[in-house]
Amino acid sequence: EIVMTQSPATLSVSPGERATLSCRASQSVSSNLAWYQQKPGQAPRFLIYGASSRATGIPARFSGSGSGTEFTLTISSLQSEDFAVYYCQQYNDWPQWTFGQGTKVEIK
Amino acid sequence: EVQLVESGGGLVQPGGSLRLSCAASGFTFNTYGMNWVRQPPGKGLEWVSYISHTGTATHYADSVKGRFTISRDNAKNSLYLQMSSLRDEDTAVYYCARALRDGYDAWGQGTLVTVSS
Numbered sequence: 431e432i433v434m435t436q437s438p439a440t441l442s443v444s445p446g447e448r449a450t451l452s453c454r455a456s457q458s459v460s461s462n463l464a465w466y467q468q469k470p471g472q473a474p475r476f477l478i479y480g481a482s483s484r485a486t487g488i489p490a491r492f493s494g495s496g497s498g499t500e501f502t503l504t505i506s507s508l509q510s511e512d513f514a515v516y517y518c519q520q521y522n523d524w525p526q527w528t529f530g531q532g533t534k535v536e537i538k
Numbered sequence: 539e540v541q542l543v544e545s546g547g548g549l550v551q552p553g554g555s556l557r558l559s560c561a562a563s564g565f566t567f568n569t570y571g572m573n574w575v576r577q578p579p580g581k582g583l584e585w586v587s588y589i590s591h592t593g594t595a596t597h598y599a600d601s602v603k604g605r606f607t608i609s610r611d612n613a614k615n616s617l618y619l620q621m622s623s624l625r626d627e628d629t630a631v632y633y634c635a636r637a638l639r640d641g642y643d644a645w646g647q648g649t650l651v652t653v654s655s
Binding site: 462464466472473474475476479480485486517519521525526527528529530531532 | 573582583584585588597599633638640641642643644645646647648
């Protein structure tokens with residue numbers, strides 16, 4: 431099983447600032463990586479696929495990068511609605527697509 | 539609009555059984571693989587099971603293999619998860635999720651399963 435490790439566990443950011451979230455895979459997943467956003471009491475929302483492509487309707491302030499084992503999700507200017515938990519997921523090892531443990535982005 | 543609506547969750551005793559359902563609408567259900575993903579209270583996401591668009595291929599996480607069975611009825615646009623021999627650690631919100639080649643692009647609102655005596 432490919433283990434996904436996210437850091438930090440919690441990120442405190444002021445509105446309007448940049449947030450940078452990291453995700454590391456225990457072995458190469460090429461660019462087969464997705465990101466999701468989850469707000470309290472809601473289902474996850476599909477943000478990024480292919481490590482860097484935005485899903486339909488996702489604002490341009492969300493960007494992804496990386497390949498192999500190291501990946502980054504960047505939110506360029508945090509809006510109030512962006513405070514949430516973010517999960518990375520590898521889909522290289524089908525069908526056991528594993529998730530990271532999540533990074534909570536909170537208001538500083 | 540794509541919609542996935544889960545139902546069937548509730549309180550069940552350890553060793554008991556429960557059947558979850560997911561009603562799909564707004565898309566051609568029989569052309570998509572589907573998944574169940576769960577989330578224990580306050581914790582992260584865990585893939586549980588996958589079924590192909592025809593229902594002929596199924597896969598399970600090791601943690602549920604032999605105890606859970608995924609199925610679908612394309613005529614009814616519905617996905618199911620039959621859960622048996624339930625354990626405390628199966629307590630979670632269970633989501634159905636539509637599978638693309640590169641991620642889960644649509645999720646239901648989830649249904650809570652609580653395993654407790």
